Amino acid sequence: MSDDHQQTFEQASAGASATFPMQCSALRKNGHVVIKGRPCKIVDMSTSKTGKHGHAKVHLVAIDIFTGKKLEDLSPSTHNMDVPNVVRNEYQLMNIDDGFLNLLTADGGEKNDVKVPEGEIGDQIQAAFDNGDDIMVTEHCLGWKPAPKS
Known part of the structure; x- marks a missing residue:
């Protein structure tokens, strides 16, 4: 076998990630979430009961922290959403x-x-x-x- 292996590894940034995943059911009012690619503060949320297709849904109402624009999202409670650091x-x-x-x-x-x-x-x-x-x-x-x- 030859010892002429050449491997190249791309260097990654040492900084922290801009977001991290969190299960939708673990999000809380006054917390943060990314909706439609925008970082938002959650101002209201409600959970619907499990329907005939098996997943409870979480309805999020949030305010974009940069523009102040109101955004809404509906997601299964078991799915992950991005949360800004x-x-x-x-x-x-x-x-x-x-x-x-x-x-x-x-x-x-x-x-x-x-x-x-x-x-x-x-x-x-x-x-x-x-x-x-x-x-x-x-x-x-x-x-x-x-x-x-x-």
């Missing part, structure tokens, strides 16, 4: 400087690239900061990149 980070507000939040990370670092939100939320943050309240800022990051429009 959502990472939650919390920061303590240290200062507001030239329209940007100066945030303290959990490991003691600084994050200074977040603008004060416009509108009512921004006004509430500014008022609480001016009042001397301790403010925690929560960031939800998705391991998600929307598909390019064709």
Whole structure:
């Protein structure tokens, strides 16, 4: 036998997958799911009883987290659906400087690239900061990149 074997392995990214599968019956309200290729937050769901064809169905109503558009899906409860990876980070507000939040990370670092939100939320943050309240800022990051429009 020859030892002249040459094998090539394609390299994969070390990052986490953008989604993971979850059985439809395990999804919950206020959780996340991918519907029609879009990452969504579940706002309502209901399960129908098993019919004559043997599968209970789950009716999902969800809001696209990027566009705010309402999407619906109907799926057998035993089927898997994609769930986007959502990472939650919390920061303590240290200062507001030239329209940007100066945030303290959990490991003691600084994050200074977040603008004060416009509108009512921004006004509430500014008022609480001016009042001397301790403010925690929560960031939800998705391991998600929307598909390019064709």
